[in-house]
Amino acid sequence: MAIPTATLAGEKVRLRPFSDDDVPLLHKWFNDPEVLQWHHLSEDPPQVMRSLRAHRERWERIRDDPGHVSWVIETKGGTPIGEIGLLNIHPHGRAELGISIGEKDCWSRGYGADAIRALLRHAFGELGLRRVHLIADEDNARAIRCYEKCGFVREGLLRGHRLRHGKPLNMVIMGALAEDACP
Secondary structure (H helix, E strand, O other), X not given: OOOOOOOEEOOOEEEEEXXXXXXXXXXXXXXXXXXXXXXXXXXXXXXXXXXXXXXXXXXXXXXXXXXXXXXXXXEOOOOEEEEEEXXXXXXXXXXXXXXXXXXXXXXXXXXXXXXXXXXXXXXXXXXXXXXEEEEEEOOOHHHHHHHHHOOOEEEEEEEEEEEEOOEEEEEEEEEEEOOOOOO
Protein backbone atom coordinates (compact mmCIF):
# COMPACT_ATOMS: atom_id res chain seq x y z
CA MET A 1 0.00 0.00 0.00
CA ALA A 2 3.00 2.37 0.27
CA ILE A 3 2.86 3.67 -3.29
CA PRO A 4 -0.65 4.62 -4.33
CA THR A 5 -1.52 3.92 -7.92
CA ALA A 6 -4.76 5.88 -8.00
CA THR A 7 -4.94 9.52 -9.00
CA LEU A 8 -7.66 11.21 -6.96
CA ALA A 9 -9.73 14.12 -8.24
CA GLY A 10 -11.24 17.05 -6.41
CA GLU A 11 -12.99 20.11 -7.80
CA LYS A 12 -9.86 22.31 -7.71
CA VAL A 13 -7.05 19.79 -7.41
CA ARG A 14 -5.92 16.34 -8.34
CA LEU A 15 -3.81 14.10 -6.18
CA ARG A 16 -1.24 12.08 -8.06
CA PRO A 17 1.14 9.49 -6.64
CA PHE A 18 4.54 10.79 -5.61
CA SER A 19 7.56 9.77 -7.63
CA ASP A 20 11.30 10.03 -7.09
CA ASP A 21 11.26 13.06 -9.42
CA ASP A 22 9.18 15.01 -6.88
CA VAL A 23 11.88 15.07 -4.19
CA PRO A 24 13.25 18.49 -5.29
CA LEU A 25 9.77 19.95 -4.66
CA LEU A 26 9.85 18.68 -1.07
CA HIS A 27 13.31 20.17 -0.68
CA LYS A 28 12.09 23.54 -1.97
CA TRP A 29 8.95 23.63 0.18
CA PHE A 30 10.57 22.45 3.41
CA ASN A 31 13.36 24.98 3.10
CA ASP A 32 10.92 27.88 3.09
CA PRO A 33 10.74 29.12 6.72
CA GLU A 34 7.07 30.17 6.40
CA VAL A 35 6.06 26.71 5.15
CA LEU A 36 8.28 24.90 7.63
CA GLN A 37 6.85 26.84 10.58
CA TRP A 38 3.61 24.85 10.39
CA HIS A 39 5.20 21.50 9.68
CA HIS A 40 5.98 18.93 12.33
CA LEU A 41 9.50 18.61 10.91
CA SER A 42 10.31 22.18 11.90
CA GLU A 43 12.38 20.98 14.87
CA ASP A 44 13.74 17.69 13.55
CA PRO A 45 16.24 19.62 14.00
CA PRO A 46 15.79 22.04 11.09
CA GLN A 47 19.32 21.47 9.78
CA VAL A 48 18.59 17.79 9.20
CA MET A 49 15.98 18.52 6.53
CA ARG A 50 17.92 21.24 4.70
CA SER A 51 19.64 18.96 2.20
CA LEU A 52 18.22 17.37 -0.92
CA ARG A 53 19.76 14.09 0.24
CA ALA A 54 17.78 14.21 3.52
CA HIS A 55 14.56 14.72 1.56
CA ARG A 56 15.42 11.84 -0.76
CA GLU A 57 16.07 9.58 2.25
CA ARG A 58 12.78 10.69 3.86
CA TRP A 59 10.91 9.96 0.61
CA GLU A 60 12.52 6.50 0.34
CA ARG A 61 11.40 5.66 3.90
CA ILE A 62 7.86 6.83 3.11
CA ARG A 63 7.82 5.02 -0.23
CA ASP A 64 8.88 1.75 1.37
CA ASP A 65 6.53 1.99 4.38
CA PRO A 66 3.39 -0.12 3.82
CA GLY A 67 1.53 1.96 6.41
CA HIS A 68 1.95 5.25 4.55
CA VAL A 69 0.55 6.54 1.26
CA SER A 70 1.38 9.94 -0.17
CA TRP A 71 0.31 12.08 -3.10
CA VAL A 72 1.39 15.34 -4.71
CA ILE A 73 -1.36 17.96 -4.72
CA GLU A 74 -1.64 19.60 -8.14
CA THR A 75 -3.91 22.33 -9.42
CA LYS A 76 -6.21 21.28 -12.25
CA GLY A 77 -3.65 22.96 -14.53
CA GLY A 78 -0.99 20.48 -13.36
CA THR A 79 1.07 22.76 -11.10
CA PRO A 80 2.36 20.94 -8.00
CA ILE A 81 1.46 22.91 -4.86
CA GLY A 82 1.83 20.50 -1.93
CA GLU A 83 1.69 17.02 -0.51
CA ILE A 84 -0.93 14.98 1.32
CA GLY A 85 -0.86 11.52 2.77
CA LEU A 86 -2.12 8.93 5.20
CA LEU A 87 0.36 7.82 7.84
CA ASN A 88 0.32 4.91 10.23
CA ILE A 89 -2.50 3.12 8.43
CA HIS A 90 -3.69 0.58 10.97
CA PRO A 91 -5.47 -2.74 10.35
CA HIS A 92 -8.25 -1.58 12.71
CA GLY A 93 -9.29 0.98 10.10
CA ARG A 94 -7.61 4.18 11.17
CA ALA A 95 -4.87 6.47 9.89
CA GLU A 96 -3.35 9.90 10.43
CA LEU A 97 -3.66 12.62 7.80
CA GLY A 98 -0.73 14.84 6.93
CA ILE A 99 -0.93 17.77 4.51
CA SER A 100 1.28 20.66 3.52
CA ILE A 101 0.65 23.31 0.89
CA GLY A 102 4.16 24.32 -0.08
CA GLU A 103 3.27 27.07 -2.54
CA LYS A 104 2.36 30.03 -0.34
CA ASP A 105 0.45 31.83 -3.10
CA CYS A 106 -1.98 28.89 -2.93
CA TRP A 107 -2.72 29.32 0.78
CA SER A 108 -6.30 30.25 1.73
CA ARG A 109 -7.66 29.46 -1.75
CA GLY A 110 -9.50 26.22 -0.94
CA TYR A 111 -6.90 23.85 -2.39
CA GLY A 112 -6.15 22.19 0.94
CA ALA A 113 -9.81 21.57 1.78
CA ASP A 114 -10.44 20.16 -1.69
CA ALA A 115 -7.41 17.85 -1.38
CA ILE A 116 -8.54 16.67 2.07
CA ARG A 117 -12.07 15.92 0.84
CA ALA A 118 -10.70 13.90 -2.09
CA LEU A 119 -8.40 11.98 0.24
CA LEU A 120 -11.18 11.30 2.77
CA ARG A 121 -13.45 9.93 0.02
CA HIS A 122 -10.64 7.54 -0.91
CA ALA A 123 -9.79 6.68 2.72
CA PHE A 124 -13.39 5.96 3.76
CA GLY A 125 -14.41 4.46 0.40
CA GLU A 126 -11.70 2.46 -1.37
CA LEU A 127 -9.49 1.88 1.68
CA GLY A 128 -12.41 1.17 3.99
CA LEU A 129 -11.02 3.20 6.88
CA ARG A 130 -13.43 4.17 9.64
CA ARG A 131 -11.38 6.99 11.21
CA VAL A 132 -8.81 9.56 10.11
CA HIS A 133 -7.18 11.85 12.64
CA LEU A 134 -4.61 14.64 12.56
CA ILE A 135 -2.76 16.97 14.87
CA ALA A 136 -2.35 20.67 14.18
CA ASP A 137 -0.57 23.52 15.90
CA GLU A 138 -3.04 25.17 18.26
CA ASP A 139 -2.24 28.60 16.77
CA ASN A 140 -2.76 27.53 13.15
CA ALA A 141 -6.30 28.93 12.91
CA ARG A 142 -6.37 28.76 9.10
CA ALA A 143 -5.64 25.03 9.07
CA ILE A 144 -8.05 24.25 11.91
CA ARG A 145 -10.89 26.07 10.08
CA CYS A 146 -10.08 24.04 6.97
CA TYR A 147 -10.13 20.75 8.88
CA GLU A 148 -13.46 21.63 10.52
CA LYS A 149 -14.96 22.40 7.08
CA CYS A 150 -13.91 18.90 6.03
CA GLY A 151 -15.68 17.20 8.93
CA PHE A 152 -12.92 16.99 11.53
CA VAL A 153 -13.91 17.51 15.16
CA ARG A 154 -11.60 18.73 17.93
CA GLU A 155 -10.99 15.84 20.28
CA GLY A 156 -8.33 17.16 22.61
CA LEU A 157 -5.28 19.24 23.31
CA LEU A 158 -1.73 17.89 23.38
CA ARG A 159 0.02 20.32 25.73
CA GLY A 160 3.64 21.17 24.89
CA HIS A 161 3.57 18.44 22.23
CA ARG A 162 6.24 19.75 19.91
CA LEU A 163 8.86 22.45 19.72
CA ARG A 164 8.79 25.42 17.36
CA HIS A 165 11.94 27.54 17.45
CA GLY A 166 12.89 25.74 20.64
CA LYS A 167 9.67 26.59 22.50
CA PRO A 168 6.96 24.08 23.53
CA LEU A 169 3.81 24.31 21.46
CA ASN A 170 0.34 22.95 22.12
CA MET A 171 -1.30 20.91 19.39
CA VAL A 172 -4.95 20.10 18.75
CA ILE A 173 -5.95 16.54 17.92
CA MET A 174 -8.87 16.27 15.52
CA GLY A 175 -10.69 13.28 14.08
CA ALA A 176 -13.16 12.45 11.35
CA LEU A 177 -15.24 9.28 11.21
CA ALA A 178 -16.49 7.72 8.02
CA GLU A 179 -20.12 8.33 9.02
CA ASP A 180 -19.49 12.06 9.75
CA ALA A 181 -17.16 13.10 6.95
CA CYS A 182 -18.42 15.50 4.36
CA PRO A 183 -18.00 14.35 0.79
